[in-house]
Amino acid sequence: xxxxxxxxxxxxxxxxxxxxxxxxxxxxxxxxxxxxxxxxxxxxxxxxxxxxxxxxxxxxxxxxxxxxxxxxxxxxxxxxxxxxxxxxxxxxxxxxxxxxxxxxxxxxxxxxxxxxxxxxxxxxxxxxxxxxxxxxxxxxxxxxxxxxxxxxxxxxxxxxxxxxxxxxxxxxxxxxxxxxxxxxxxxxxxxxxxxxxxxxxxxxxxxxxxxxxxxxxxxxxxxxxxxxxxxxxxxxxxxxxxxxxxxxxxxxxxxxxxxxxxxxxxxxxxxxxxxxxxxxxxxxxxxxxxxxxxxxxxxxxxxxxxxxxxxxxxxxxxxxxxxxxxxxxxxxxxxxxxxxxxxxxxxxxxx
Numbered sequence: 001x002x003x004x005x006x007x008x009x010x011x012x013x014x015x016x017x018x019x020x021x022x023x024x025x026x027x028x029x030x031x032x033x034x035x036x037x038x039x040x041x042x043x044x045x046x047x048x049x050x051x052x053x054x055x056x057x058x059x060x061x062x063x064x065x066x067x068x069x070x071x072x073x074x075x076x077x078x079x080x081x082x083x084x085x086x087x088x089x090x091x092x093x094x095x096x097x098x099x100x101x102x103x104x105x106x107x108x109x110x111x112x113x114x115x116x117x118x119x120x121x122x123x124x125x126x127x128x129x130x131x132x133x134x135x136x137x138x139x140x141x142x143x144x145x146x147x148x149x150x151x152x153x154x155x156x157x158x159x160x161x162x163x164x165x166x167x168x169x170x171x172x173x174x175x176x177x178x179x180x181x182x183x184x185x186x187x188x189x190x191x192x193x194x195x196x197x198x199x200x201x202x203x204x205x206x207x208x209x210x211x212x213x214x215x216x217x218x219x220x221x222x223x224x225x226x227x228x229x230x231x232x233x234x235x236x237x238x239x240x241x242x243x244x245x246x247x248x249x250x251x252x253x254x255x256x257x258x259x260x261x262x263x264x265x266x267x268x269x270x271x272x273x274x275x276x277x278x279x280x281x282x283x284x285x286x287x288x289x290x291x292x293x294x295x296x297x298x299x300x301x302x303x304x305x306x307x308x309x310x311x312x313x314x315x316x317x318x319x320x321x322x323x324x325x326x327x328x329x330x331x332x333x334x335x336x337x338x339x340x341x342x343x344x345x346x347x348x349x350x351x
Contacts, residue, residue, distance in 0.1 A: 001032075002025070002032040002033065002034050003028075003031065003032070003033045003034075003143075004033075004034055004035070004036060005033065005034070005035045005036070005062075005063040005064065005139065005142050005143070006035070006036050006038070006060075006062040006063055007024070007035040007036070007037045007038070007062055007063060007064050007065070007066060007142070008037075008038045008040060008057065008062045008064075008065045008066065009037055009038070009039050009040065009065075009066040009067075009102070010040045010042060010050070010065065010066070010067045010068065010083070010086065011039070011040075011041065011042070011067075011068040011102075012041070012042050012043070012068060012070075012071045013041075013068070014039050014040075014041030016126070017037070017039040017041075017066075018039055020037060020129070021037050021039065022037075023130070024037060024135060024138070025135075026132050026135035026136055026139060027132075027136070027247075028136055028139045028140060028143060028246070029136075029140075029245070029246065029247055030247060033139045033143070035063075035139075035142075038062070040053060042071065047081070047089075050086065050089075050090070051089075054090055054093045054094060055093070057093075057094060057097075058093055058094060061094055061096060061097050062097060063097070063142040063143070063145075064097065064098050064099075064100065064138070064141060064142040064145075065087075065090060065094070065097055065098070065099050065100070066100055066101075066102045066124075067083040067086060067087055067099060067100070067101055067102065067120075068083050068101075068102060068103060068126075069082055069083040069084065069101050069103040069116070070082060070083070070103070071083065082116060083101060083103075083120075084101070084115065084116035084117075084118075084119040084120065085119070087099040087101075087119045087120060088119050091119075091191070091193060095191060095192070095193070096145075096146070096149055096192065097145075098121040098122075098141050098142065098145045098192075098193065098196060099119070099120060099121055099193070100120055100121050100122045100123065100124060100138070100141060101120040101122070101123040101124065102124045102126045102129060103123070103124075103125070103126060104125075104126050104127060118197070120197075121141060121145075121193055121196050121197055121200065122137070122141055122196075122197075122200050122201070124137075124138065132248060133246070133248040133249055136246045136247065136248050136249075137244070137246055137249070140243075140244045140245065140246050141196070141200070141244060144243040144244050144245075145192060145196055145243075147163050147243050148160070148163065148192040148195045148196055148199075148243060149192050150192070150195075155182075155183065156182045156190045156195060157175055157178050157182050157183065158175070160178065160182065160195055161174050161175055161178075163242060163243055164199070164203070164242040164243070165240075165241055165242045166209070166242075166253060167238075167253050167255050167256045167259075169255050170209060170253065170255050173209070173334060174209065176334060177333055177334030177335070178198075179194075179198060181194065182194075182195070182198075196243070196244075199242070199243055199244060200244055202332070202335075204240075204244065204251060206332060206335040206336070206338070207304070207335060207336040207337075207338060208254070208334060208335035208336045209253065209254060209255075209334075209335070210240050210251040210252065210253060210254065211251065211252055211254050211257075212249070212250070212251055212252075213227055213228055213232070213250065214304055214314060214316065215254075215304050216232075216235070216252050216257060217231075217289060217316070218274075218289055218300075218301055218302070218303065218304050218316040219254070219257055219273055219274060219277070220257070220261065220273055220274065220276075220277025220278070220280070221273075221274040221275060221277045221278045221288060221289055221300045222277055222278065222280075222283065222287055222288065222289055223287055223288070223289050223290070223316075224316075225287075226283060226287030230280070230281075230282045230283060230287065231277070231280050231283065232250075234260060234261075234264045234280065235252060235257060235260045235261075236260075237256060237259070237260050237263075238252045238253050238256035238257045238259070238260045239251070239252055239253075240252060240253060257273065258273045261273055261276055261277060261280075262276070264280065264281075265279055265280065274300050274302060275300075278300075285297070288300065289301050289316045290316070291316065291317050291318045291321070292305075292307075292315035292316060292317045292321075292341065293317055293318065293321045293341065294318070299318065301315075301316035301317045301318050302318060302319050303316075303317060303318070303319045303322060303339055304316055304317070304339075305317050305321075305322045305339035305340050305341050306325060306338070306339065306340040306341070307340070307341055308340060308341070309325065309326070309340060311325070315341065317341055319339075321341055321342055322339040322340065322341055322342060323339065323340060323342050324337050324338070324339060324340075325337075325338040325339060325340045326338075
């Protein structure tokens, strides 16, 4: 049976949003989901119109609100308001509803300031919204956001860690890296929006506690395709199953991967995971990971790094061929440094 959600899409180009009416269905964690989509087109003087509609939404809240960012077709915008400011205003009336950005603008440009980005629970490229992976994430936000509606003014740290379902060995470390605003002794309560943003944009994207299929494969000495096709089924106990987990973009707890590995290969417990992983059932030498610089599988690549500062592509590589992505790349306490491959001089030498 399909689970139905109520979504609202606010846009100054309602015809774009209307193209998605009846077209948002997907499977979320193998279960069918769909959305009744209300399109709210905005024109000059829209603030009062949105305010009046928000009072109605407060009586019957949608599961998620999607907001365009630029509003370029609206000529008279008080204070030059963007979607991010509207998200902030709506959140005052609808604090239990996630607000996500759907924009045709490049999300990795100066079109968005840090203040803009902070107002959205998550940001979607509207040109890729038809992708099933994007749709599954959209519905995961709608479905799982209520898991973060903790009691007011009682501290969010312990409830948040409980919701993440981490391995026991990670609990203390997670408590230590949570932002100060999530403290248990504070004057101002932490909004579910802030909690969701931290999970989606820090925990699930920064290397450290969770890893994706390329990082998991590299930890096990394998190519990503071999991990997905031949090995991933052995690591279900290490899968991240907390808020916003999806099947199309699975993640694994880094600390739990070795435990799952040695459950399958107890006779190889003396080997490092990067060596033992190559002894998993069905794995052949053709499945071994290769360093992006040397193209050799021995010694195996031991880290994943971006190919350049654009952050568009990552490869498995030996750590010796890498450097921090930027001066700020390791500034987030408790998470691993993001790396990029060092420049390679002509002739194969790493600069």
